[in-house]
Amino acid sequence: MSDLTTPNSALVHNGFEIPRTASELTFADTLGSWKARWGIGRMNYVVAPGLYASGEPTSHSPVFVSANYKMSFDRLRSSLKGRNGWILVLDTKGINVWCAAGKGTFGTSELVNRIRITKLHEVVDHRMLIVPQLGAVGVSAHIVKKLSGFRVKFGPVRAKDIPAFLDAGLSAMPEMREVRFPLMDRLVLAPMEIVGGAKYILIAIIVFFLLSGIGKFGFSTDEMMHSGISSAVNLLVIYLTAAILGPVLLPWLPGRAFSLKGFWIGLAVGILIIFSSRIVNVNTAGWALIAMSSASFMVMNFTGSSTFTSLSGVRREMKVAVPLQIIGEVLGFGLWIAGRFM
Amino acid sequence: MTVMKYLADVVTLELDTEKCTGCGMCVVVCPHKVFEIENRKAKIVDRDSCMECGACAMNCEFGAISVESGVGCAAGVIIGAIRGTEPTCGCDSSSGSGCCG
Ligand code: SF4
Ligand code: SF4
Numbered sequence: 001m002s003d004l005t006t007p008n009s010a011l012v013h014n015g016f017e018i019p020r021t022a023s024e025l026t027f028a029d030t031l032g033s034w035k036a037r038w039g040i041g042r043m044n045y046v047v048a049p050g051l052y053a054s055g056e057p058t059s060h061s062p063v064f065v066s067a068n069y070k071m072s073f074d075r076l077r078s079s080l081k082g083r084n085g086w087i088l089v090l091d092t093k094g095i096n097v098w099c100a101a102g103k104g105t106f107g108t109s110e111l112v113n114r115i116r117i118t119k120l121h122e123v124v125d126h127r128m129l130i131v132p133q134l135g136a137v138g139v140s141a142h143i144v145k146k147l148s149g150f151r152v153k154f155g156p157v158r159a160k161d162i163p164a165f166l167d168a169g170l171s172a173m174p175e176m177r178e179v180r181f182p183l184m185d186r187l188v189l190a191p192m193e194i195v196g197g198a199k200y201i202l203i204a205i206i207v208f209f210l211l212s213g214i215g216k217f218g219f220s221t222d223e224m225m226h227s228g229i230s231s232a233v234n235l236l237v238i239y240l241t242a243a244i245l246g247p248v249l250l251p252w253l254p255g256r257a258f259s260l261k262g263f264w265i266g267l268a269v270g271i272l273i274i275f276s277s278r279i280v281n282v283n284t285a286g287w288a289l290i291a292m293s294s295a296s297f298m299v300m301n302f303t304g305s306s307t308f309t310s311l312s313g314v315r316r317e318m319k320v321a322v323p324l325q326i327i328g329e330v331l332g333f334g335l336w337i338a339g340r341f342m
Numbered sequence: 343m344t345v346m347k348y349l350a351d352v353v354t355l356e357l358d359t360e361k362c363t364g365c366g367m368c369v370v371v372c373p374h375k376v377f378e379i380e381n382r383k384a385k386i387v388d389r390d391s392c393m394e395c396g397a398c399a400m401n402c403e404f405g406a407i408s409v410e411s412g413v414g415c416a417a418g419v420i421i422g423a424i425r426g427t428e429p430t431c432g433c434d435s436s437s438g439s440g441c442c443g
Contacts, residue, residue, distance in 0.1 A: 102395070102413055136371035136397035137411075154370055179373035181346060251346050258416070304415030308374065310394040311412035311429060313349040314419055 011053040014122055020053045021077045021087065029074055045070045046094035051118040052077075055084035059125040062166070064155070065111065065135065067092040067100050075159040083166065086124065090114050101138030108140045112147045121149070130155045130170070133177060179307045186247040189305045193243040197298070201239045205232045216341045234273055238291045239298070241269050246299040250306075253299075258309070259321035262299025266292035282342060286335030293328030296321060345391070353392045354410040359383050361406035368398040368407060 010017045047068045054077055063086040066076045076087060090110050092100035100106035111131075115121070131139055133154045141152035156165050156176035165172050208231040213224030245265050246253075253261035270288030277284050300321055303309040355376070364382035374391040377384050377398065384406070396411025412418075412429055422429035 101397075102411075133371060134373065134397075136401050137395045138400070140400045141367070142401070142403040157373060174375070177370065177373065178375060256347060256349050300416045304413065304417050306414075308346055308391065308393050309348045309414030310353050310392060311414045311419075312354055312394060312410070313352045314414045314416050316349060316352050318416055318419055 011057070013053070013057070014059065016051075016119070016123060018051055018053045018086075018123070025074055025078050029070075047073045047089055049089045049091040049114065051120065051123065052087040052089065053085075054080045054087055055082070057084040057086050059123070061085045061124070063088055063120065063124060063129050064162075065090065065129055065131045067095065067097045067106050069094050069096040069100070072096050072159075076162070079159040079162045083163070086120075088114060088118065088120065088129070097132050098134040098137065101135050104138050106135050107138035108143050108147070111139055111144055115148045115150060127151055128153055132159070133157045133172075134179070181250070181307045183248065185307075186250060186305075189302075190244050190247050192305070193247065193298070193302065194240070197239065197243070201235060205235050208232065208235060211337070211340070214340055234287055234291075237272075238266070238269050238294050241265055242295040242298040246295070246302055247305070250302075257300075257317040257321065258303050258306070259296045259300040259317055259325070262296040262302075263292055265299065266295030269295060281339065282335045283339035286332045286337075286339060289328050289332030289335065291332075293325040293332065296328075297325045300325075347390050348393070348414070350390050353389060353394055354408075355386065355389060355392045355394070355398075356408045357384060357386055358406045358408075361404045362402075363404050363406075365403065367401045367403065371397040371401050373397070 011020050012018075047070050049068050061084045064076060064080070065088045066073050068089050068091055073087070073089060080087075090100075090106055091114070092105045092110075095103070095105065097106055111129075127149050128151045129144075131141075131152050131154055134157055136154055139152060141154070144150060144152050153170055154172075155162060155170075156172045157179055158176070161172065161176040165176065209224065209228035212226075212228035212231055213219045213221060215223055242262060242265055246262055249265070250261065253264050255261055255264075267288075270291040273287045273291065274280055274284045300317065303314050357377075362384045364379055364384065366379055366384075368377045368384050369379060372392075373395065374388065374393060376386060376388050376392045378387045379385070392409070393414055394409055394411050396409055399407040399409050399411065415429065418429040
């Protein structure tokens with residue numbers, strides 16, 4: 001937990017000593033969020049729950065509620081630059097607001113508890129909290145009011161809109177209330193997609209590599225090196241194309257089901273593999289099937305990162321897609337193995 | 343950019359207009375503009391955009407909304423099926439799922 005707070009500048013207010021946050025993000029913060037995107041040390045990316053001061057808040061200053069995922073906290077504190085306010089950090093186990101709200105850790109009872117623990121009643125003399133809108137999945141405003149006396153005002157979805165929200169007298173324009181899934185948001189998820197499945201793709205590469213040595217004349221190391229490398233290349237191309245192009249091309253891939261969107265990517269890769277080897281045989285046909293079912297599966301898994309898929313919808317598409325993907329993988333693998341003996 | 347839509351006619355969202363007081367809270371919390379207020383009552387205007395997050399039901403003081411909420415995450419459905427639990431999206435890094443970016 002590096003320089004989240006400016007050293008020796010705790011704010012003394014109503015007899016409480018409250019750490020003050022720095023509103024300027026440092027290089028370490030930026031590096032940290034880059035590392036978190038790539039899944040490096042992601043679990044340690046936490047802020048201690050509690051109350052923080054931004055600027056020179058008084059008893060009348062607004063209270064903003066945040067998760068203790070450092071990236072959520074960083075976005076909030078930097079959007080409050082030049083403003084005075086309180087930040088109440090909930091213990092969400094280092095998970096961002098939306099996800100934590102879905103799990104209930106960013107929720108009514110944690111909020112009410114944290115108000116009590118930080119003695120917020122004595123720190124401020126108003127009774128209002130600004131909670132990020134996505135927190136509404138876990139925070140029930142009327143119950144918080146009943147249990148703590150604090151009225152919850154749902155702020156904009158994105159922290160960067162907070163200044164505009166404050167300037168408009170705590171009102172959010174409709175577009176500040178909407179979750180979209182623009183290219184940049186999808187793109188920053190690609191690293192997680194790549195890192196997330198890395199161990200499976202590694203296992204697949206090793207398996208294919210070893211099996212590549214087997215042929216009609218028994219096991220041959222030469223053959224393993226030769227055909228093993230081309231198998232590894234195919235697998236990597238399928239994997240990276242689906243992990244990157246899936247998120248990027250999402251709105252333009254035909255169909256609403258993610259598994260179908262992924263299928264098109266796999267089809268393109270399959271055609272590419274056939275073209276580059278200039279031959280249609282059991283081997284390349286096998287690869288095309290593997291590409292189609294793997295890419296379909298990978299993009300289907302991107303439903304978890306998307307911001308508009310419902311559980312009922314995911315269940316419905318999986319009922320159709322998963323059996324087809326399994327058939328495709330088994331058939332493709334079978335053809336590829338058969339190709340070893342031809 | 344056009345708004346991407348997921349599968350049609352699949353969500354479990356229900357609105358009981360009888361109980362609705364038109365307070366407008368559902369309009370505030372919904373991240374996909376599913377509701378509008380018309381003649382002092384909430385109305386579902388874009389059902390297929392609903393992602394079943396549950397924010398509206400959680401914040402409707404009058405119990406007018408019901409939705410089977412959950413995370414629309416295929417990996418979560420698979421994990422749930424393997425463990426025999428409800429779908430749980432791995433929101434920690436150990437599962438490697440990117441759902442909590
Ligand atoms: S929150 Fe409930 S009572 Fe209020 S407008 Fe929506 S449905 Fe009606
Ligand atoms: S469940 Fe979420 S997305 Fe669906 S209507 Fe309610 S608030 Fe909107």
